[in-house]
Amino acid sequence: MNTPEKSYQAAHEIGRIYDAITDSKILNDFFLTTVFQLIPAQKGYLFLVTQNNTLLLTATVPPPKEAAPELHKAARKAFDDGKPAACGRLLFLPVIARNSPMGIACFERGPESEAFSAKEVEVGFDLASEFSGALKNILLFEENLKMERLAAVGQAMGMVIHEVKNIMQLTRFSDEMIRMGLKEKNNTYLDKGLAKMAKSLKEMDGFAFEMLSLTKDYQLEPEKMNVAALLEELSSDLFERAQGNGIRLDFQAEPGFPEVEGDAGGIRRALLNLVKNAFEAFQDRTAACVKIRSRVVDAANYEIAVEDNASGMSEEVRARLFEAFFSTKGKRGTGLGLMVVSRVVKMHRGEIEVESSPGVGTKFILTLPRSFPK
Ligand SMILES: Nc1ncnc2c1ncn2[C@@H]1O[C@H](COP(=O)(O)OP(=O)(O)OP(=O)(O)O)[C@@H](O)[C@H]1O
Ligand SMILES: [Mg+2]
Incomplete structure (x- = not known):
């Protein structure tokens, strides 16, 4: 027979597999499937909370991914309560990591099945706790990645502006030289101005090439x-x-x-x-x-x-x-x-x-x- 100690250990072992998964979608489906193996049910749902505090149905086992409005309502209530709960043929397991509520998992049994037992609630809660930690880590990692990308875009924009400004300075200088040459009918100024203008065009061309060479679209012109x-x-x-x-x-x-x-x-x-x-x-x-x-x-x-x-x-x-x-x-x-x-x-x-x-x-x-x- 499964003692509480044994099921805690089993949850912990499964938790190590959760920790090894790096894709949140795979982890969500895997969590619902593993709960199914220890606690038989007809359907499993995972609702995750969004930034504006709505609960979004993120995964279901088996498909299709849909939940009745009453289930949505019950999930909301269970999420707000923040405790594991068995209400007849529904089992709610809060997904909470480091004191921050992330969502609620829900398991449903058919009308002729038995209600969820206290033991099953306990096993489910252990698994949900392991899952919550693993999911939080993936989400933090994805968030960091986004921030890094954003910072890289900012850095690249700064560089582009800096380079364009440098080239513009040269263009402005050539423009002034050409104007002076025209005004004073001075060919030396005109020649210098035109030479600088040609240089700035070459630099602009080269810079456009450099930017293009870093994109996916870059093709050689042999x-x-x-x-x-x-x-x-x-x-x-x-x-x-x-x-x-x-x-x-x-x-x-x-x-x-x-x-x-x-x-x-x-x-x-x-x-x-x-x-x-x-x-x-x-x-x-x-x-x-x-x-x-x-x-x-x-x-x-x-x-x-x-x-x-x-x-x-x-x-x-x-x-x-x-x-x-x-x-x-x-x-x-x-x-x-x-x-x-x-x-x-x-x-x-x-x-x-x-x-x-x-x-x-x-x-x-x-x-x-x-x-x-x-
Ligand atoms: N010939 C070199 N002698 C010594 N250090 C070099 C030399 N070439 C490159 N480096 C080192 O490599 C780094 C990276 O070079 P890279 O050309 O990618 O960037 P950067 O010159 O710093 O900036 P950017 O070329 O984008 O203006 C340089 O900052 C420099 O420390
Ligand atoms: Mg360089």
């Missing part, structure tokens, strides 16, 4: 790619900034580097992010240099390596490099740059290797397929 020309263009785009910061640029493809296939816009953006990171890692500008070399590895692959003699990074930073929003730069960094790099490289089915020593420098090696996998 084409024939001249890596040597791409490196030359990148070097000239970055020249002014590098010179202003006392950094030497040394970008070269090995002699005779062949034409390859790939998404030139994506590769350009990935390299730009790596070079920007290198720029930002210099503390000491003596002999500061950023090198890019591209070479053929074998018949199938080529490699582009971006190397700096800047600060290098610690083991911990290296381990977290590609995490979204991981940055050691405070407000100056969003921690998305290397995600863009990794996304572009992965979409090409390539690989990234990182070598870095604190105080010596860092080298990112991208290995990419020479022809684009169809």
Whole structure:
């Protein structure tokens, strides 16, 4: 015969299975089913309370998921009472975790069946208590996840606004130059203004690409790619900034580097992010240099390596490099740059290797397929 001690132990054992379930829907159904095995009944209902204090029928065994209005009313009363109760052929078990009422489970027997016994109420209550704890943990976890997502969206919006403002500043500056050039009929101003406008358009384009590359919709646009020309263009785009910061640029493809296939816009953006990171890692500008070399590895692959003699990074930073929003730069960094790099490289089915020593420098090696996998 089942002693109270034994059924308490059984409930506890089942509770350990409840704790191992991570999906609330599965847990709810499983709870109703396990109660059924110990306390025979015709139908089981689980009502959970919503934020505006209504009881929502969340699970039933067996289906369909519906409850008569009288049952709803009785469940409400039992929920408000907050105690287990057997009323003839209905059994109510409150779902309460850490003193907060979460809902009420209800079990119904057919008219010809016996009423629920005091023993059955006790067994049911033990199971409901175990279930309540497990459900509370899942709900807390889901709530945390939502908060984290919300925070991530906020963070991403902040970054987008910051970047757009930077580009707008450049556009405004070009606009002023062009106006001045027109007003004073000065071609130097006009040329400078137009060049800055072209730069800000390029930056806007690149930024739009970066945002797109992080979405699910990102698709590669493979084409024939001249890596040597791409490196030359990148070097000239970055020249002014590098010179202003006392950094030497040394970008070269090995002699005779062949034409390859790939998404030139994506590769350009990935390299730009790596070079920007290198720029930002210099503390000491003596002999500061950023090198890019591209070479053929074998018949199938080529490699582009971006190397700096800047600060290098610690083991911990290296381990977290590609995490979204991981940055050691405070407000100056969003921690998305290397995600863009990794996304572009992965979409090409390539690989990234990182070598870095604190105080010596860092080298990112991208290995990419020479022809684009169809
Ligand atoms: N060449 C490098 N030398 C030293 N540290 C680096 C280098 N490249 C990346 N890191 C480290 O990796 C972190 C993540 O880089 P990532 O480009 O993803 O973000 P970020 O540069 O901080 O911000 P964002 O690129 O979004 O403006 C950096 O904050 C930095 O600590
Ligand atoms: Mg970066």
